Amino acid sequence: MTRPLHSSDEPLVGVVMGSDSDWRVMSDASQVLTDFGVGHEVEVVSAHRTPDKLIRYGREARARGLKVIIAGAGGAAHLPGMLASVTALPVIGVPVQLATLDGLDSLLSIVQMPAGIPVATVSINGAKNAALLAVRILGASDEATAVLVEKYALDLEGQVEEKNRRLKE
Numbered sequence: 723m724t725r726p727l728h729s730s731d732e733p734l735v736g737v738v739m740g741s742d743s744d745w746r747v748m749s750d751a752s753q754v755l756t757d758f759g760v761g762h763e764v765e766v767v768s769a770h771r772t773p774d775k776l777i778r779y780g781r782e783a784r785a786r787g788l789k790v791i792i793a794g795a796g797g798a799a800h801l802p803g804m805l806a807s808v809t810a811l812p813v814i815g816v817p818v819q820l821a822t823l824d825g826l827d828s829l830l831s832i833v834q835m836p837a838g839i840p841v842a843t844v845s846i847n848g849a850k851n852a853a854l855l856a857v858r859i860l861g862a863s864d865e866a867t868a869v870l871v872e873k874y875a876l877d878l879e880g881q882v883e884e885k886n887r888r889l890k891e
C-alpha cells in the first residue's frame with residue numbers, strides 16, 4: 723500500500739469542537755484521519771466560552787503548518803464560521819446534533835455563511851465525511867494521499883458488490 727507522506731506527529735489537520743461533549747461525534751473524524759495516517763490535533767475551542775482562544779487558534783493555524791481545519795459545534799454553532807473569518811485555511815464545518823431541534827439549528831447556523839467567508843458544511847454529525855474531505859483536500863497536492871483516497875473508494879465499491887453478491891445467494 724502506498725504510504726502517505728505525512729507522519730502522524732506532524733499535524734496537518736486541526737480537529738476542533740465547541741465542547742468536549744461534541745467528541746462523541748467528532749471522534750469519527752479523528753479515527754478516519756488516523757486510518758489515513760494523516761497527522762492531526764484535537765482541541766476544544768468554544769466560540770462563546772473561549773472567544774480569545776478561537777481567534778488565536780484561527781490566526782495561528784496556518785503558520786503552525788495546518789492545512790485544513792475541521793470544526794464541529796452544536797446549537798448556536800458559530801465556531802466554524804468564526805474560524806473561517808480569521809484564517810485563509812479551508813474550514814469544514816460539522817453540525818453536531820444536540821438533544822433539541824434534531825441538529826437543524828446546528829446545520830443552519832453553520833451552512834448559512836455570508837458570501838466571502840466559505841465553510842464547507844457536511845451533514846449533521848457528518849464527522850467521518852468531514853475527515854474524508856480533509857484527506858481529499860490534502861490529496862490535491864500530495865500524490866500518495868490521493869492514491870489512498872482512490873483505494874478507499876475502490877474498497878467501498880468492492881464492499882457494495884460483495885453485499886450485492888450475498889443478497890443473491
Ligand code: RP5
Pocket residue numbers: 739740741742743744768769794795796797798799818820
Ligand atoms: C456548543 O454547545 C458545543 O459545540 C456543544 O455542541 C453545545 C453544548 O455544549 P456543552 O453544554 O455540552 O458543553 O457550543
